Amino acid sequence: xPLALPRRAVAAMPRALGPxxxxxxxxxxLDAAEPPVLTRLAVFANPWPGSVTVWRSADGxxxxxxxxxxxxxxxxxxxxxxxxxxxxxxxxxxxxxVRLYGGALTSKTDARVFxxxxxxxxxxxxxxxxxxxxxxxxxxxxxxxxxSRLLRGQAGSDHAIVxxxxxxxxxxxxxxxxxxxARGRDALARPLDLRAVASNRSHDDAAAVALTVxxxxxxxxxxxxxHVAAVRQGDGIHLSxxxxxxxxxxxxxxxxxxxxxxxxxxxxxxxxxxxxxSIACATPAALYAGADELADFGAxxxxxxxxxxxxxSAVGAGFPTELTLTx
Numbered sequence: 001x002p003l004a005l006p007r008r009a010v011a012a013m014p015r016a017l018g019p020x021x022x023x024x025x026x027x028x029x030l031d032a033a034e035p036p037v038l039t040r041l042a043v044f045a046n047p048w049p050g051s052v053t054v055w056r057s058a059d060g061x062x063x064x065x066x067x068x069x070x071x072x073x074x075x076x077x078x079x080x081x082x083x084x085x086x087x088x089x090x091x092x093x094x095x096x097x098v099r100l101y102g103g104a105l106t107s108k109t110d111a112r113v114f115x116x117x118x119x120x121x122x123x124x125x126x127x128x129x130x131x132x133x134x135x136x137x138x139x140x141x142x143x144x145x146x147x148s149r150l151l152r153g154q155a156g157s158d159h160a161i162v163x164x165x166x167x168x169x170x171x172x173x174x175x176x177x178x179x180x181x182a183r184g185r186d187a188l189a190r191p192l193d194l195r196a197v198a199s200n201r202s203h204d205d206a207a208a209v210a211l212t213v214x215x216x217x218x219x220x221x222x223x224x225x226x227h228v229a230a231v232r233q234g235d236g237i238h239l240s241x242x243x244x245x246x247x248x249x250x251x252x253x254x255x256x257x258x259x260x261x262x263x264x265x266x267x268x269x270x271x272x273x274x275x276x277x278s279i280a281c282a283t284p285a286a287l288y289a290g291a292d293e294l295a296d297f298g299a300x301x302x303x304x305x306x307x308x309x310x311x312x313s314a315v316g317a318g319f320p321t322e323l324t325l326t327x
Contacts, residue, residue, distance in 0.1 A: 018045040018046040018047050018048070018049070019045065019207070019209065020043060020044070020045045020052055020196045020197060020198075020207075020208075020209045021043070021044045021045065021075065021101070021209075022041060022042065022043055022044075022054075022194070022196055022209060022211050023041070023042045023073075023075065023123075023170055023172060024039050024040070024041055024042075024181065024211070024213040025039065025040045025041075025042065025121055025123075025129050025172060025178070026038065026039050026129065026215065026216040026218040026219070027040060027121060027129055027131065027155070027157070027174075027218060027219065028131070028155050028156040028157055028218055028219055028223070028246060029155075029156075029219045029220075029246045029247055030155060030174070032247050032248040033183075035183045035184030035185070036183065036184065036219045036220065036247075037180045037181075037182070037183055037219060038181075038182045038183060038184070038187055038188065038215040038216065038217070038218070038219050038220070039181040039182040039187075039213060039215040039216070040178040040179060040180060040181060041054065041067065041069075041178065041179040041180075041181040041194075041213075042073035042075055042172045042177075042178055042179075043069040043072065043073055043179065043196060044072045044073050044075045044101055044102065045072060045198075046072075046101060046102050048071075048072050048102075049198035049199070049200070050198070050199065050200075051068055051069060051070050051198070051199040052068070052069040052196055052197065052198060052199060053065050053067070053068050053069075053196070053197065053198075053199040053203075054066050054067040054068070054069065054179065054194055054195070054196045055194065055195045055196070055197075055203035055208075056192055056193065056194055057193040057194075057195075058193075060193055063195060063203040063204075066194070067179045067181070068199060069177070069179055069196075071177050072102060072103070072177065073172060073173065073175075073177045073178060074100060074102070074103035074104075074105070074172070074173035074175065074177070075100070075101050075102075075103075075170070075171065075172050075173075076098050076099050076100035076101050076143070076171045077098070077099055077168055077169060077170055077171055078096055078097070078098055078122065078165070078167055078168065078169045078171055079096075079097040079098065079099055079144070079167055079168075080095075080096050080097050080167055081164050081165065081166050081167050082094065082096050082122075082164070082165040082169075083163070083164050083165075084161055084162065084163050084164070085150065085152035085153075085161065086152065087152050087153030087154075087158035087161060088151065088152075088153060088154065088158070089151070089152075090149060090150070090151060091149075091150040091151070091152055092149060094148070094150050095146055095147060095148040095150075096132075096134075096146070096147045096148075096150070097140070097144060097145070097146050097147075098144070098145050098147055098171050099143055099144045100143045100144075100145070100171075101143070102143070103173075104139075105118075105137035105139075105145045105147070105173075106118075106137055107135060107136045107137050107138070108135055109135070110135055110149075113133050113134075113135050113151065116133075117133070118133050118134050118135065118137070119131055119132070119133050119154060119155070119173070119174040120132055120133070120134070120171055120172060120173050120174060121157075121171075121172045121174055122165065122169050122170070122171050122172075123169055123170045124160055124161075124162045124165055124169065125162070125166065125169075126160075126162070128157075128159065128160035128218075129157065129160055129218075130152065130153060130157045130158075130160035130161055130165070131153070131154040131155045131157040131160075131174065132147075132150055132151065132152055132153075132154065133150070133151040133154050134147040134148065134149060134150050134151070135148070135149035136148040136149045156223040156244065156246055156319075158224065158319075159224060159319040181213065181215070182213075182215035185220065185314055187215045188215055188216075188217055188220075188315075189214060189215070189216075190214070190215065191212055191213070191214045192212065192213045192214070192215070193210070193212055194210065194211045194212070194213060195208045195209065195210050195211075196208065196209050196211070197209070217314075217315040219246075220246075220312060220314055220315045221246070221312060221315055221317075221318040221319055222243075222244075222246060222259070222260060222309070222310035222311070222312050222318025222319070223244040223245070223246050223310070223318060223319055224244065224309070224318065224319040224320055224321040225241040225242060225243055225244065225265070225284065225308050225309070225310060225321050226241065226242045226243075226244055226321070227241060227242045228240075228241040228306065228308060228321055228323060228325065229241070229325070230304060230306070230325040230327055231327075232300075232327045234290075235287065235289060235290060236287050236288050236289040236290040236291075236292070236293065237287070237288040237290075237293065237304065237327060238285070238286075238287055238288075239267065239285065239286045239287075239288060239306065239308075239325075240284060240285045240286075241265075241284050241285075241308055241321070242284060243258075243263070243265075243284050243310055244256075245257055245258065245259040246259050247259040260310070260311070260312050260313065261312075261313045261314075262282075262313065263282060263283065263284075263310075264280070264281070264282055264310070264311040265280075265281040265282075265284065265286075265308055265309065265310050265311060266278055266279070266280060266281070266308070266309055266311060266317060267279040267280075267281055267286045267288075267306060267307070267308045268306065268307040268308070269288060269296060269304065269305075269306060270305040270306065270307060270322075271296070271297065271305070272305075275307075276296040276297075277292060277296055288304075301327065302326070302327060303324050303325065303326050303327065304324070304325050304327060305322070305323075305324045305325075306322070306323065306324075306325060307320045307321070307322040308320060308321055309321070
C-alpha cells in the first residue's frame with residue numbers, strides 16, 4: 001500500500017492593514033441621551049482590517065482599550081465650494097460633489113430625509129461642523145457623488161453655515177458607525193490622548209495612529225433663538241423671539257422642553273460691532289426703553305441691530321442670533 005503524500009502546509013496570510021484615519025466631531029445634541037454625547041469619532045481604513053480598537057491614555061504613558069469600531073465610517077471630502085444657503089429649507093438649486101474614501105451613498109425620498117436619513121457633517125474652515133441632509137445622491141465617477149436637494153444647517157448647526165464652504169472640506173455620514181467618544185459635562189475641555197490600530201495589534205504597533213481630542217461644548221450650548229421681532233410703542237421698543245430647544249424638540253403636539261435648568265437670555269443692543277447695552281431676560285421678550293435708546297444713540301432709530309442668545313448654567317451663552325430690525 002503506497003504511503004500517503006505529506007499534506008502541504010499553507011501559511012496564513014495576515015489580514016491587510018491600511019492606515020487608520022480618524023476624525024473627531026463636536027456636534028449639536030442629536031438625541032435626548034443623558035448624559036449627552038459631546039464628541040463622536042469617525043474611523044476609517046482601506047483595506048478595513050475587520051475592526052479597529054481605539055486606545056486611550058490618561059497620562060501619556062499607559063494605554064487602555066476604550067472603543068472598538070466594528071465597521072468603517074463613511075468619510076470623504078467635498079470637491080466643490082458651497083455658498084451660503086438658507087437653513088432648514090430645501091436648497092433646490094444647490095449641489096455638491098463629494099469623493100468618498102469608501103462606502104456608498106443612495107438617494108432617499110423627502111419623507112425619509114424628514115425622518116433623519118442622509119445626514120452628513122461637513123467641517124468648515126473654523127472647525128465647526130455643519131449638518132447637511134440630501135435627498136439625491138448621483139454616482140458620477142469612481143467613489144464620487146453629486147448631492148442635491150440639500151437641507152442646510154440641520155439639527156441646530158445653522159451657526160456653522162459660512163459664506164462659502166471651500167472645496168476639500170471633510171465629509172462624514174452621521175450613522176451608527178460613529179463612536180461616542182466623550183459624554184457629559186465632566187468631559188468638557190479634558191484632552192483625550194488616543195491611538196487607533198487594527199484590533200489584532202497593540203497600541204504601540206508601528207501602524208498605530210495618534211490623535212489628541214479635546215471635547216467642546218457644542219452639544220450643551222442652547223440653540224440660537226428664532227423669529228426675532230421688534231415693535232415701537234409709547235414706552236420704547238418691545239422685542240420678542242421664540243426659543244429653540246436642543247433636546248427632544250421634534251414633536252408638534254406639545255411645547256418643546258426647555259432643555260436648560262432655568263430660562264434666561266441676554267439681549268445686546270449694537271452700534272456697529274460695539275455693544276451699547278445688554279439686557280438680561282427671564283422670558284423670550286424684552287423692553288428697550290425709550291430713555292435708554294436716547295441715552296445710547298441720542299435719537300430714535302429707524303433700524304436696530306440686536307444680538308440675542310439663550311443662556312445655559314453649564315456653558316454660558318448659547319449660539320446667538322444677530323440681525324438688523326426695521327422699526
